[in-house]
Amino acid sequence: MLAYIVRRTAYGVLVVLGVLFFLFALFFLVTKPDDIARKAIGDKAMPAVIAQWKKNHGYDRPLWPGPGHVQDNMLVEHYRRMLTFDFGRSDADDTIILDRIKKGAGPSISLTLPEFAFGVLLGIGFSLFVAFFRETYIDRSTVVLSVLGMSVSALLYIIGGQYLIGKLLRWFPISGFDPSWAVRARFLALPIVVGVAASLGSSVRFYRTVFIEEIYKDYVRTARAKGAGEVRIMTRHVLQNAMIPILTSIVTEIPFLLMGSLLLEASFGIPGLGSLTVDAITGNDFATLRTMVYIGSLFFVVGQILTDISYTIADPRIRLD
């Protein structure tokens, strides 16, 4: 297994290096250092001030390596900073990026973790329930509702949730965040409900398919023939054997919980890492954006490896070579 992990890690390194290259190339294809400077110090700034800003932030160097500047160029500096985890300061406001990441991780996790946990538990719970009542109107109507739910844009869930639950019913604040836990729960309730609702359709449909496939396997029939109860069959046998595809979808997501949710955080005003990334995109903040993309790609690689390892735990027959 160690050899497998080493090999996957080496592939992962290549993926991360490629992501960093494409990020750099695409960003500077559409944005020039002058744009970054203007966003940071304002349109009214005189050209000399912009030039000084670029010099102070290292954007006065050539983009690509070339004769006379093989080392001293922005691409090499980009790789140097990322590979040494020297994220530096934000282009938009000069704050230390690592500090902002540390600060944003808490709000992100307090949103994504319960959303993820509720989503998985409700998804599995509902799916077991409808699989249990398969081929009844409960099953069929749940499938129809799930497909409908999958078809609706996440934005509509957000706007609908804010309008219905926040504005009309006045159960929770429509948006915002507060660091104190007593008030924070109020703010997080609505985005969690919306996030869970938005993901429930696809997860119920997926898990239900997995469970139903298991239900018709021979070992279930054997268990039933031996007199095992339906509830025991579902929870002990079917659930356990359906864990591999479920784990695939769950474990990959776990590292990304820290990265926050772009849409939910931006829409509900939660100051997490998703929000930070959206700000970096809209603010031409290359330094922050590359850090977030870099961390995201690292998490992706880690997620893939963790998923593979989790197979061996869920099913001892699987060996990673």
Added chain:
Amino acid sequence: MFGAALALSALVSCTNNPYPETDDGRRVLYTSFSEAPKSLDPAVAYDTAAHEITGQVHDTLLEYHYLQRPYSLIPGLATRVPKGEAQTDGSVLYSFELRAGALFQDDPCFELGGAGRRTREVSAEDVAFELMRIADPVVNSPVIDPFSNLSGFAEFSARLSQLMKRDPGFKRLPARERYRRALPLPGVRVVDATHLELSLKSPYPQILYWFAMPFTTPVPWEAVEFYNGQNGHPHLADHPVASGPFLLSQYDKQSRMVLDRNPNWYGAKHPEWRAPGATYPSEGEPKDVADGRLAAAGKALPLLDRVDFRREKEAIPAFTKFLEGYYDTSGIIRESFDKMVKDERLSPEMQALGMRLDKSVIAAIYYIGFNMDDAVVGSKAGERSKKLRQAMSLAVDVREYTRLFMNRRGVPAESVLPPGIFGYEAEYENPYRHVDLGRAKALLTEAGLDNGIDPKTNKPLHLTFDTPDTSPDGRLRYQFFVNAWRQLGIDVEIAATNYNKFQEKVHDGAYQIFLWGWVADYPDAENFLFLLTSDMARTKNNGPNTANFSDPEFDRLFLAMKARENDPERLEIIRKMRSIIEDQCPWIELYHPEDYALLHSWVHNVKSAGLSVPTLKYQDLDPTVRREKRAEWNKPVVWPAYALGVLLALVIVPGVMTFFRERQ
């Protein structure tokens, strides 16, 4: 989903109140911000979002009178507004006297000046230090130009650059030491702790306005040294140390900024001084009496205990919270404009809620400019192009434009100067800023462009409208003007590019028509009219005169106007400059934008400034009325949760029962 919602709802006691209940009875003004300030360093901060904070925490030597219009300066941290004293060598001297005994807010940085110190008195040295910071290339202040008129300022800045180039270690020295080595700076003289003299190379009365902005606030050297982003200390850009009426007690760019009263402020320490900047004014415009803004006359400032800024990235949730009573003031979002405003007045529905609408014209102008260096629309083509520009101006219906795109939130502009600025005359009518297609066509005929046909090509005259706005909304706006000119037979093509490409075009002079705007730094005609002087030409001098307008008489009048105080002669000069612009038509003046602010019944003393100036110390609110209204407007509706529960049971239970019956 609703089950989870219900459980969570029960868990958090089901309320949409976004604030801790403990704040209910306090004079806490709740407001929102969408963009976090980029920097709170007063030498650098130049955006409105930053001034919203720096303006409240940094005291300035001078301030604007809160209620009077046109804008007038009053003493702030200075004891009086100084007058420029002309010197025999042509220079002008300004003497500032600072209030003795004014203190900075408590801060650990002052321990650098002695163990256990938490604050110290504000000194003239701190103002001089801040002026040196503006000159410092390391600070990279965007307002270095206006201070270049201070004797020796540019030389001081150049010496700092040279010393840095010569010795790489120089940059790492404490700012105070670097400045000491780069002296002299003869234009800035600290006479003693409370007296500062400024010497300008030539008359520039507008320099006083810069002392009503946070750029020139006193900054303690201790704060610059301590808050350097090292040893776990934040950067000065995130931690202001100041002497104003409020202090920044909480600063999280992503979610929240909180201003609390500064107990060290001279107004709080010495209310007996009755200083103009620390006492609510007792004079204002007649409208202020009618609107009840003089009820607080004579009260010691600030009136609020706290100002709580919450971040709202999306406009609709922020506006919803305002309607729920959780924000005290708000702008009006486009989606709800028709519900809020009827016939340019607050709708009866909103009036019934006790709301008020506060309108103010922003000291700004938006205009269509012609590149005067261009061979077709520019001055090189002489009378022909002048008549073309005049004709094009006569085709643009700005009232229709503001109706279609801005909910009429704009005052049609007749000249460069907006209302509230000395030189603006409400009765003035620009003969080329009213729609008159007949006269426009006649002018085109006189220009040899009969029905818009270019005799060289025998086709409609083809021009390009260069814009950095590629959005669909922007396209519609630009198309409005193109359609207007099409009525004259002129074919104008929209050349939309990204901002950078547009800047390149402007730099190379490869543009014909553009749309631009200018928001004033300070309320003086000079801050608008300089936009059309030759020295400020964009293509030649990289200045903000994007029209590249150049007229020797206009330039001469500008210099005469710039050096004068507001008097009848200055007004006469401004009129002459206006008539040159009217005749030459380098701009089609469009509108001065208007700000519509909604206020709840419990908010008092709000008067929009139209400029980026601090006003929070004058504002007040009644927390008791607010608490009652919030409770009345925000009762949770819980019956749908129960109804949903019953509905779910009705659907599921028969299914479950049938299932088990069949299995048995």
